[in-house]
Amino acid sequence: MRHGVARFVTGFLALPVGLYLFYVVWPFLQAAGYSLTDWGGYSDRQQFVGLENYLRLFTDELIRKAFWHNVFFLVTVPLCTIALALFLAFLLNVGGREDKAGIRGVFGSGLYKVIFFFPQVLSLVVIAVMWQQIYRADGQGLVNGVLMKIGLVAEDDPITFMYDPEPFLGVPAVLWWLLLIAVWSGAGFYMVLFSAAMQSIPKDIYEAAILDGAGRFHTFFRITLPLLRDTVSVAWVYLGFIALDMFALVYIMTPSQGGPNHASEIFASVIHFNAFQKGQFGYACAIAVALAIFTILLAAFQLKITRRERIEY
């Protein structure tokens, strides 16, 4: 019997673990090793340089830029997406008429949910290519075209979107435009998530609140929102990962994958730039290891601050 168990366990684990080791773990370990060398990526020549690559991180102007851009996305993407998603979920679930059964969701809320979820099933590439056309810097683009038609933008002075490195509130305009896409594509999904969480809150809590004379705003802010805390903090962690990974948009949409003039560089694009364009592979690996450490610390930190006693109902 014992023997059978051992054979069964090995048999079931061999293939998945083998694949995972070869295609995921081994490349990661190699990358960590390369980060201590000056390997260019193509030649066979590589020399051990110790921590030199890591020290160079701290003086690299591009890294500093990328770091702040990542921080910008880390703050704004979750904040804007969650705020909008909560607001939409609030309108959907509380915006309806009142009757004997209490406050209802708006009429047609099912349809709205289906529509808002659309961007979630589209691939990032489709979204990026589509928004490239929407953001065209001439009258052929959707936004410029509409704004020109109603006279808000002059024909000879269109919004340049992805080509605009000018800072707005201290952050290059191109990043704000990318943020808009991220929020557009994420809000619907989190709205559905919040909406489901709202509906799982038992009705009698609301009934009690209404008996006590609370209106819909009070109920929302004093009851719904606090009970959604868990869901919101999970959403925050997930959106944090998404914010660290805006690379698809940057790669496809911005000029020279991080431009113009490095105005939209993020960690991933700096890694890509160093590894594949400058041929400094060892250094690129060092950046990537630093990013990995940063990500893990951030995830641990987020989990720690958002963890709180669970409210059971």
Added chain:
Amino acid sequence: MSTVTHTPGGQAGPGQAPPPGRTPGRRAAVGGRAGAKFFNGFSHLFLAVWAIMVVYPLLWVVMSALKTDAEVIRKPLSLFPERLQWDNFVRAWTEGHIGSFFLNTVLVLTGSVFLTMLLGSMAAYVLARYDFPGNRLIYYMFLSGLTLPIYLAAVPLFKGVYNMGVTLPFLGPNKHLMLILVYVAWSLAFTVFFMHSFFRTLPTAIAEAGMVDGASHSRLFFSVMLPMAKPGLISIGIFNVLGQWNQWYLPTLLMQSVAGEPKNQVISQGLIELSVNQGYQSDWSGLFAGVTMAMLPVLIVYIVFQRQVQSGLTAGVGK
């Protein structure tokens, strides 16, 4: 009562006075009812505006795909093409190679999703249900893959695949089977994590009964546990289908042409290339047709199975 704060321009005026209480005899205060009406209208307005912001760009892409190039340039905004140009789709399908992108994607996904589900739930089941030395180690090894950025592994991964291709050509770069295995490996982390927590919640009594009846361990897994885990499998299946359909970085890295043979591109990768090339050729309607063909199938599948897709994906986050 201060019900004002939230909505802009909201219920200032008479509407806000008393809270819409459940007064006996259904005599809700008149003001409250007017406020509710207003709020209801505002909700609809805002929701409708957002719905338009979501749908309009998609509709615009589809409609532009049915215009001539001249029309795309002359009347970029109109949603009604003068004459429907179905040949844009034909052009994108053949000259833009969307047809072969589709074929490649379907070939790869059929294998990779099936294998991900099979291997992922096998590993998760063993890790969740059997105690053996190294169990935790393997579990955390899978878990750590969730946080590490893929770019870190890019070049070593390419090198590994390239070297593999020297000895085993069918596992080299630009091969379907290689991409299938890479997709499986990279999807295992989340699949194992998700199914692990799912298998933990399944009751042990049934498994024990099966054992008493003399079922072998693998028999127990395939005919008892796997069917019981069906809801979890559906969730993670939807998650994997969408995730692997959306993959663009791994194929861009690994499906590169070696020795001059044409690339076996998948849809996302091909679309990126199309958007660059069509820009040079100014074949805008062809590009729109390509984007349309890449997004319509997923959207249609979603609309048909919307409930499963929504709950499947949100369950993935809820864990």
